[in-house]
Amino acid sequence: MKLRSLLFVPGDSERKFGRANDCGADALILDLEDSVAPAKKASARDLAANLIDAKNQRNWQFFVRVNALDTGLTLEDLVAVVRPGLDAIMVPKANGAADIERIGHYLDALEAKAGMPQGAVRLAVVATETAKAMFSLGAYQPAHPRLVALTWGAEDLSAALGATDNKEPDGAWTFPYQVARAQCLFAAAAAEVKPIDTVFVDFRDSQGLESDCRRSRRDGFTGRMAIHPDQVAIINRCYAPSKGEIEHARKIIAAFDANPGAGTLGVDGKMVDIPHLKAARKTLASI
Template structure:
């Protein structure tokens, strides 16, 4: 499952869904949570369920962000959307791996009811939206079999902390830098995809590009988006360049030709086993 770009789409908007399908995003996240007013939850749930009935081939993965466990809406959401065509759920406001185990049991029951292969619906987690969650990031390793990705969010965490701001000139304030970094570490420990959070100013294309390049430099493999116009930039920034692919191939081929070597000279620089692992990851992302 390729997840460079994951575009949020309000679950109650047919117009926005139609536009999102043409965006080129690797995944669409049909949202039943924050972008849907309480009075529209049932209508959004029914709309998303109807979209899953369309069995035409698609070039993107179908995710649904369901409502958090403490809302009383979770089981209704899952009952409506766990059906053939659903690729994954995005779990908001998770407090640790215990929540994912619980979701795994729910999904197994609903998959069985829908005559789907058990385990076919993957899970991505917004892992930093509560203060409690920040002390449980280590629990995601070893990963639940369904866990595909960890991502983070600053807005709900800011509300939980009572912050007046979570950004300043140059980026996130310190508490949210910690959340971002800890999410990256947790994903690496669990050996799942680290996905960076949204860039809220969808008109700021220059800032988005800069942030994406920094993010990929640090180790994130993809990013969530809130507007179709952000997708092309995200896809480009989280895809290896031709030069990076060629360099990775040279490293992999050199070690394959010298199986007993721990260090080799390539392109005028010394490379070792960590460089080989990085090259293998680059080639795996193509």
């Protein structure tokens, strides 16, 4: 499942969903949670179900972000949207792997009811939105069979901590949120699932987004969530390997293939070893 760009779309707006359809995102996340007012939750569920049923031609993954387990709305959301055509559920405000196990049991039953293969609906988790979650990130490994990605969020965590702000004057994350970001990255790597970076909220600042995405990919994130269609092309470009990176990765793999007993080799005038080989394989796998 390619997940460079995941675009949030309010679950109560068919117009915005229509605009997002051809923006080039790898996944559209129809949101039933924060972007939908309480009075519109039921109608948003109905719209989500209808959009999944439409089965229009598409080249992106269909995600739905359900409401958090502590709202009492999660099961109603799942009952409405688990049907053929749904690719994944995004779980917000998860406290740890036990929450994913619980939702996995719900999905087992709902897939059977809908005549879907067991495991057809995958899971992506917003893993840092509660204080409790920060002490549970190691529990995602070994990964649940449905788990494909971990991402992080700062706004709900800020509210949980009582923070007055989560950014420095220069726009950098303050220390608690640097920790959350790094821990999410480590947890995803340990679970061997995709690490997805959080949203860049100033959708008009394309230069800032590009710079931040390049830092993010440098650190190890493989994709990013978006809040506006105009962000998608930048995200896709930043998280895709360059021609030079692809060429270099192929050279490393070819060198080790030609010398299967070697632990260290010279490629393009530099010494490379097994970690470089692993990185090269990841680069080619991301194409």
